[in-house]
Amino acid sequence: MQASQLLIIDLLRHGVRRHPTQEIVSRRIEGDIHRYSYADCYQRTCQLAHRLERLGVQPGERVATLAWNTYRHLELYYAVSGIGAVLHTVNPRLIADQIEWILNDADATWLFVDACFAELAAEVVNNVPQLKGVIVLADNCQQPPLEHCKHPLHAYEQILDGLPGHYDWPAFAEDSAALLCYTSGTTGNPKGVLSSHRAMVLHAQATVSAELLDLRASTVLMPMVAMYHAGAWGAPYAAPLAGCKLVLPGNGMNGAAMYELIANEQVTVGLGVPTIWLTLHNYLAENGQNLPSLERVCVGGAASPLGLVKTYDQDYDVYWQPIWGMTETGPLACSAPPEPNLLALPREERYRIQTTAGRACFGVDMQIVDANGEALPHDGETSGELRVRGPWIANSYYQRSDPDTFADGWLATGDIAVIDPQGYMKVVDRKKDVIKSGGEWISSLDIENICSQHPAVNESCVIGVKHPKWDERPLLLVVANKGKTIDKETLYTFFEGKIAKWWMPDDILIVPELPHTGTGKLIKNELRKQYENYLLERSSDA
């Protein structure tokens, strides 16, 4: 066979070859809507590659970004990896100290920032001594000043200007590093996951396949998951491969902005965490709107709540497609797309499957294991820690050894899951979130899931808190829907017959809001700390 290597730049080149006029539409940080074609994108990507070469960026060097989902970030995705350097996406929602720590840990030498993060960057860059320069992603006339920045400062449009629109991409081994993402760990320092070209190309092929996102040239894809988080779930790579129209929301993560883009651009498939689709639903419900073009929302990063699955089906005729993955797994590994077999099932049975995490796609092997690492049966009942392996799964953290996570050629995910005989996997909890009541496990996710079905509930969170007799007992925190009220008694009545008696939360608190990470996940350990002694105090009060 020819020694052809699987390289990321070939995904874009293929998109341009087959779909040169297909559109990429971005909401810019400047506020307006920008649109251009894959051919235009490729031309600017070539210009950027020339600039990176002239700036002296070397193969393997880390080029960092602090940026939203826009065409400029997309150009960086391809140009940086295309020349053999490593795109290092940094989460701008982290605090300045953490960003500084990450940039130093990764030994980043260049930093590209959206204008809206200029202030954040200014706080950080002087403590990142190895930086060779900072480039602001903004029009020439809108360059913000970076106060006191001691590194050379460039304007993105200026550095592209006048460079050739063709580039002779180097050939190199497909195992070369391409992308570095840090996981938004809720405790400790973030951990870097370094992915190769081979991994990202194979992941892109799996992503467009019927087993995962089922993308094609007629798909209008809107990733509402950030390009600074797990590579926007691979959307920047998968879209040109499939020839999708790509709609990039910039920093417009509120309901009105999402609605506008979906409606105007006729988006058919959205990607995002449950919170995003909750936000969109809240907006649509409040404004009596609908989204006729939208066919599917692909939802991962957290379990799919039954309430939202139903709402999207019954109110909007949108298929809620669960996906599972993590930064360490490419990220996509499982899904439950709307296959004819599944759509033919009775509605309640289909909803049940839509609240699992789906089935593994080709390339990914999964098993669940007990505390000794012994494989457990896929019977839909036994739960154990989920392990995965495959060609786009990490086998180490960047510059950090972690033998517990990467043992025996598997990745230990830290998710507690069941797998049913059909292969549907369901996360019942994070290993660290599971509630140990009298030696038995209670799944916080299961209770949250049932709670989400009450029409007055907007969001809920179950945590294990200290208990004098049972070690830990569940405490439920609930946020009511806008304009609705709810009380403890109503909820207890609602739970009756739906959850086992001994799973019943020891108390229910109605709260105005719940804390989330930058990527929209509940920060349970913050709540655990806050409420740690709640039951102990209550019992001593009584």
Add this chain to the structure above:
Amino acid sequence: MQASQLLIIDLLRHGVRRHPTQEIVSRRIEGDIHRYSYADCYQRTCQLAHRLERLGVQPGERVATLAWNTYRHLELYYAVSGIGAVLHTVNPRLIADQIEWILNDADATWLFVDACFAELAAEVVNNVPQLKGVIVLADNCQQPPLEHCKHPLHAYEQILDGLPGHYDWPAFAEDSAALLCYTSGTTGNPKGVLSSHRAMVLHAQATVSAELLDLRASTVLMPMVAMYHAGAWGAPYAAPLAGCKLVLPGNGMNGAAMYELIANEQVTVGLGVPTIWLTLHNYLAENGQNLPSLERVCVGGAASPLGLVKTYDQDYDVYWQPIWGMTETGPLACSAPPEPNLLALPREERYRIQTTAGRACFGVDMQIVDANGEALPHDGETSGELRVRGPWIANSYYQRSDPDTFADGWLATGDIAVIDPQGYMKVVDRKKDVIKSGGEWISSLDIENICSQHPAVNESCVIGVKHPKWDERPLLLVVANKGKTIDKETLYTFFEGKIAKWWMPDDILIVPELPHTGTGKLIKNELRKQYENYLLERSSDA
């Protein structure tokens, strides 16, 4: 990244994991219809692997087959490659001498034969000294005697019997050899093409993608291309990956047998050369039948004649999907699937595209070059020799050096083609079939294509024959439709205005039939030899 290798056995394992009850239906050589599930197939594949191991088959060893498309051949596809040996498919339509030559060239050590090829095998095996045994693919009670065979003889069902239905597949490098196919060259000795696991897995992924065959679990796939020819275009690998129901026609290559299987099994997609679909059309037309389940026929191995494209659309509502490839290219590389854009075109424009060879899928690069190897423009007009490269394209023949075919990291295909600005490639001729008239090229395929549109024409063939003034001039041979007659003058009138004056064939002969290779291709060089001096003699007669 984890060091996961792309291995062929994982395609079947994946099919079983996701679609254990999906059916594989075969017309057996015994005549009856056999059906079982992917789970059954996997179990027998494991049994076969155990047997191969016990027979002492070593990694890299060539295990040959002389067999039609049935479930048993499918089991061999997976078990032989799965244990790390090389499946060597031999074309039983070749003459005994050639088969003997191929088995010796490949150094095959085991031979699996369908009962219907027992006689052929008996002629051959005693001249293949290194053979360690011959296994007949038949029920125990139907074992034919292999007269005078000096090698040990086994019955397939007997050797599987009682062995465990699970097998611990070895892990090895994805670059290991998996499949050896000889091209059915029309001149000289056949040339072996050895494909790796990596190549076949990447090819399978491309095959199921929307750019090539667009296969999914709801597809019912019937490969009418033989499993001894270019790996049945990868169908045995692609079907379990996509979870298709697979319908294997055995040796039932006539119209009635095809019709029966398509109708009874509700086949949605067929694969085969144009001649197969001509055979089917002839049967349907004669019997006033239709095929409501059939959605697409995917047609390669020869150019798509406009007449058949139209007939399948207008008479049967079946989309004629051109594909292009050759044994050296995996084989699939290009296609023109029914994408919404294409279906939206005016009918004649769509038909025009359906008579091209389609566009390259992801992974395959194409260019056309002049006699000096210089790249030519993709303007839809300039023609040159087609070159391809990609991860499943051969870079040499087995045990044979051929620097002209494999130069500069490309495969020189021997096809003369044009590529249009949208990327649609069209083969205008084989390099050796092109007609050189007074220094200019005439495409035999173009004339055949126009000829095929005349309602009384069943098949046609244009060859270049010697001419005293122009060196070569085209001669057209035509087979009329059953029950129809046609004459020279009618055809000349039909051609007027459709082809350039100087392309007009110098003579037209109505013949009862045309010679084909075992895989249904016209044997033009036989006709060229036969008619070489036809025009010279005619002019001296006159």
